[in-house]
Amino acid sequence: MTAWITGCLILLLKLGIVLVGLLLLAAYLVLAERKLLARLQIRLGPNRAGPLGLMQPLADAVKLLTKEDLAPAKADRLIFLLAPAVVAATALLIFAVVPFGQDWVIGGRRIPLVVADLNVGLLYALALSSIGVYGVALGGWSSNSKYALLGGIRGAAQMISYELSLGLALVPVVMLAGSFSLVEIVAAQSRYPFLLVQPLSFLIFFVSAVAETKRIPFDLPEAENELVAGYHTEYSGMRFGLFFLGEYVTMVVMGSLVAVFFLGGWRGPWLPPLVWFFLKVLGVVFFMIWMRGTLPRLRYDQLMHLGWKLLVPLALLNIVVTGAVLLLLRA
Amino acid sequence: MEPRRNFLAAAWEGLGELVRGFATTFIHLFRRPITEAYPEYHRPLPERSRARIILTRDPDGDERCVACYLCSGVCPVSCISMQSSQREDGRRFASWFRINFARCIYCGLCEEACPTLAIQLTPHFETCQYDILTLVAEKEDLLVDHGGKNRDYNFYRHAGVTAVGGKGEHLQEAKPVNRRSNLP
Ligand code: SF4
Numbered sequence: 230m231t232a233w234i235t236g237c238l239i240l241l242l243k244l245g246i247v248l249v250g251l252l253l254l255a256a257y258l259v260l261a262e263r264k265l266l267a268r269l270q271i272r273l274g275p276n277r278a279g280p281l282g283l284m285q286p287l288a289d290a291v292k293l294l295t296k297e298d299l300a301p302a303k304a305d306r307l308i309f310l311l312a313p314a315v316v317a318a319t320a321l322l323i324f325a326v327v328p329f330g331q332d333w334v335i336g337g338r339r340i341p342l343v344v345a346d347l348n349v350g351l352l353y354a355l356a357l358s359s360i361g362v363y364g365v366a367l368g369g370w371s372s373n374s375k376y377a378l379l380g381g382i383r384g385a386a387q388m389i390s391y392e393l394s395l396g397l398a399l400v401p402v403v404m405l406a407g408s409f410s411l412v413e414i415v416a417a418q419s420r421y422p423f424l425l426v427q428p429l430s431f432l433i434f435f436v437s438a439v440a441e442t443k444r445i446p447f448d449l450p451e452a453e454n455e456l457v458a459g460y461h462t463e464y465s466g467m468r469f470g471l472f473f474l475g476e477y478v479t480m481v482v483m484g485s486l487v488a489v490f491f492l493g494g495w496r497g498p499w500l501p502p503l504v505w506f507f508l509k510v511l512g513v514v515f516f517m518i519w520m521r522g523t524l525p526r527l528r529y530d531q532l533m534h535l536g537w538k539l540l541v542p543l544a545l546l547n548i549v550v551t552g553a554v555l556l557l558l559r560a
Numbered sequence: 561m562e563p564r565r566n567f568l569a570a571a572w573e574g575l576g577e578l579v580r581g582f583a584t585t586f587i588h589l590f591r592r593p594i595t596e597a598y599p600e601y602h603r604p605l606p607e608r609s610r611a612r613i614i615l616t617r618d619p620d621g622d623e624r625c626v627a628c629y630l631c632s633g634v635c636p637v638s639c640i641s642m643q644s645s646q647r648e649d650g651r652r653f654a655s656w657f658r659i660n661f662a663r664c665i666y667c668g669l670c671e672e673a674c675p676t677l678a679i680q681l682t683p684h685f686e687t688c689q690y691d692i693l694t695l696v697a698e699k700e701d702l703l704v705d706h707g708g709k710n711r712d713y714n715f716y717r718h719a720g721v722t723a724v725g726g727k728g729e730h731l732q733e734a735k736p737v738n739r740r741s742n743l744p
């Protein structure tokens with residue numbers, strides 16, 4: 230009984246730390262992104278709130294919380310109010326299966342540094358990211374506004390298309406690791422990260438992940454110069470904040486998924502595992518920001534073209550080749 | 561139509577351009593930002609930039625404004641109002657003169673219309689106030705003790721005040737001709 234209670238307590242503690250850490254990370258990612266983006270464009274970025282602008286996320290939060298929470302008169306109220314929560318919650322939930330460090334042993338107890346080691350963790354992550362699409366599509370639809378609807382439709386089409394290549398790019402990883410569990414996948418990369426044997430997979434996964442987070446070369450659902458703000462045009466206050474938070478949490482989560490699947494997760498020489506994991510996630514996230522500062526937005530037909538005519542066939546080909554090579558090696 | 565290129569060559573070229581783009585933005589990370597941090601640094605503005613309005617004086621220290629209402633008439637948002645009066649020597653002036661800066665769009669038309677160079681726009685643009693009524697400027701707030709952009713110009717030396725001095729005594733004014741002897 231006591232073992233069960235301590236287990237429960239440890240889990241709760243872990244949950245709390247991960248949740249707070251993730252939210253803090255997302256909040257400061259906003260600042261980091263604004264700063265980096267500014268420097269990429271030879272600007273200064275936010276530097277007024279606190280030293281070096283470090284209090285900016287706090288100021289933003291206060292601003293968003295104190296703004297009026299508006300819902301359009303003809304909106305589908307319930308769905309309108311729920312949609313942002315779907316986006317933010319699914320993004321947060323994905324992180325539950327991500328292992329972010331080596332198991333700790335404290336007082337003879339093994340504490341795995343992952344909230345839940347699901348044996349189908351990979352499927353769980355993909356499934357949740359699919360549910361996230363509902364937040365975007367429903368938010369856009371229920372606002373009862375043309376811009377939001379267009380943004381929602383685009384979001385749904387884009388995310389469904391890219392989910393396909395996202396999933397397909399992971400099949401070779403599963404073949405190599407022989408497991409759906411993210412912990413096992415990290416364990417399978419003890420000798421070399423999968424990036425070295427699956428560069429194509431990595432590329433496809435990364436591009437699809439950026440598309441899933443609706444970031445700049447693929448930010449058609451919000452495309453501010455065509456659709457005002459896309460699916461969250463009608464949102465204000467903290468509900469808009471939740472969409473925003475969801476986007477940045479997704480960024481962290483996608484960064485950690487890239488790290489787990491292709492960069493060897495928390496594995497690395499010299500530095501402690503937690504630091505390695507952190508560095509890898511930040512590296513991926515930095516690249517996403519860099520991308521945002523460099524590339525223009527794709528046109529809608531280009532987006533669909535890239536997804537269906539390039540990434541999906543390439544991913545399928547990659548699966549076949551990987552399968553053949555594996556068969557040859559094991560025979 | 562563009563000639564059909566080798567797919568690989570096109571892909572290679574595209575990759576090169578991609579790398580170039582990313583390199584450009586990456587180099588930007590190490591450049592000094594070109595931002596001018598405003599409240600700490602004031603960029604010196606050109607003399608003719610248009611912001612807060614002043615009423616200037618001529619070299620003798622008199623008010624230049626002759627209350628001709630031209631600025632008031634030309635102002636597209638009708639934010640200038642005044643009341644004209646006359647001094648004993650016949651010189652006109654505005655007994656009160658009011659500009660509502662809350663309405664002014666700083667178009668500079670008043671300055672162009674003014675025949676005496678009295679009303680002028682200055683580069684001083686920091687005029688924000690919390691209470692909108694404090695933006696209404698009276699003559700005392702507008703009047704300065706210098707000649708603004710053209711310190712030597714004196715309208716009265718050119719045009720004259722009929723009550724002072726005789727005909728032909730003003731700057732660049734020809735002596736009156738005798739109309740009897742002026743026949744062709
Ligand atoms: S600058 Fe334009 S708007 Fe302002 S007072 Fe002069 S004429 Fe009127």
Ligand code: SF4
Binds near residue numbers: 624
């Ligand atoms: S400021 Fe100039 S235009 Fe306006 S009333 Fe005076 S003299 Fe006339």
